[in-house]
Amino acid sequence: MTDLSTRLTVRRLLVLQFVSMGAMEMSGPFWPLYLKGLAPSEQAFQIASIGAYVGPMLGIMLTSTFWGRIGDRHGNKPMMIRALLGLCATQLLIAVSNDVWVIVALRFLQGACAGYLAPAQAYGVQIESPERRAQLFAHLQIATNLGSLFGAILGGLILDRAPFPLINVTAGLLCAACAAAAWLGLPIPPAKPPQAIGPSKADKHPSGAAVPVAGLLVLLGLLLMARMLTQVPFSLYIREIYGAAPWVTGLCYGLVALGFVISASHWTRALSGKPLDAILRWLLLVIAGCALATIAIGLTRTLSVMVGLFLAWGILLGATTPVVMSVISAATSMNRQGYVLGLSQSTQQFSSVSGIFLGALLSDMAGLSSIFFFVCAFYLLSLVVAAALWRRELKCRPGLSALDTL
Known part of the structure; x- marks a missing residue:
């Protein structure tokens, strides 16, 4: 493939990522609102609300390795089409x-049969040069979050004017259109020579010091759990506290993704090339900011203030999981990238499921109005772990004081 054809193919891939993620997220904030009217009892509603979010994650966890092996044998493009x-x-x-x-059950089957993101990323790696992989993943992440933003808003607008099932019909038709576009518009990637599959210079960590990958995985898990605590009670919280229309719920849900989109690349550039101790110090400040933002969301009862705080929270999130993942990847040798990144993916899925369960449980036990205080508590716990990692890094580098990382 020429450079021009590669750029065009990458752009098509990004458009498919945006549209497919938007389709998948159209119903995201609104499952509790829909299931509450269908559930025969309050207990059934609680279990079903959790299952609607956890089911796809469990499906992906149980089948992603299988689909990955099939993709290795038959190509990532067919796996993308199959997933769509x-x-x-x-x-x-x-x-x-x-x-x-x-x-x-269908939500679980949705995760088990789908798993679109992994083959899309693998397809992108096949067509992109090693030097541009970091940029590729950043753009895919931005497309994912933009899709989440517009998908949630579109879902809210549909729900304002039509019954919930129309959201699913619209999402299904969008996925079918994406499958046709992938079949017609994405070329079969050429086989790369062995020398093109090696590491790039960007894979080397700037500090050159040993990185506590296990500790970073713990930090990654806590940050994701904090974020996912609000998944089930989110729409119910907005309705109970503010009495807002569904489109406002979709807007707030999507603003977190928007904040992530507008900040992630800036955070990445700002922290690029810095030693681990400096990155961890910035993470301390960012996590403290997340704690302040979420406790402020829990305290305010002014809708406009809450909307602004959700955007600020999203901006801060742009410096959390992407930064931690980049450090983990950069600290791992190329022959262990698959294993460690797979372990990171498992950590993220497990943490997401745990966060959803805990969020539903805590909001049921302590009330919806308290959920953001628990989110703040998890950020404070993450802050403790990040501080311990920072102090460890300072001790591993004799002669370095805390002031040196400013």
């Missing part, structure tokens, strides 16, 4: 289902 068709089929089946347990 699986999303289309399950969305349409959900649209015609009115039993909460059937919907939860």
Whole structure:
């Protein structure tokens, strides 16, 4: 492939990422609102609400390795098309289902049959040069979050004017269109010679010091748990505290993604090339900012203030998981990248599931109005772990004081 054709293919891949993620996130904030009207009891509603979010994650966790092996044998493009068709089929089946347990089962099947993101990333790596991989992943992440933003807003607008199943029908049709576009518009990537699969210079960590990968994985997990605590109670919280329309819920849900989009690349550039101790020090400040933002969300009862705080929270999130993942990747030798990044993915899925369960449990036990105080508590716990990693790094580098990292 020429450089021009590669750039065009990458742009098509980014558009597909944006549209498919938007389709998947259209129903994201609104499952509790829909399931509450279908559930036969409060207990069934609580279980179904958790299952609607956890089901796809469990499906991905259990089948991603299998689909990855199939993709290695038959190519990533067919796996992308298969995943999009699986999303289309399950969305349409959900649209015609009115039993909460059937919907939860279909949500699990949606994750098990789909798994679009991994083959899309692998396809991008196949067509992109090693020197541009970091930029590729950054752009894919931005496309993902922009899709989440516009998908949530579109879902809210649909729900304001039509029943919830129309969201699933729309999402299913978008996924079918993406599958057709991938089939017609994405070329089969050429086989790369062995020398093109080696590490790039960007893979080397600037400090050259041993990096506590296990500690960073713990920090990554805590940060994701803090973020996912609000997944189930989010729409119920906005409705109970503010009595807002569904489109406002979608806007708030999407503003976190928007903040991430507008800040992630800036954070990456600002921290690029800095030693680990400096990165950890900045993470301390960012995590402290997340704690302040979320406790302020929990305290305020002014809608405009809350909207601004959600955007600020998203901006700070742009410097959390992407930065931690980049440090983990840079600290890992090329022959262990697959294992360590796979372990990171497992950590993220486990932490997301745990956060969803805890969020539903805590909001049920302590009330919806308290959920953001628990989010703040998890950020404070993350702050303790980040501080311990920072102090460890200072001790591992004799003669370096805390002032040297300013």
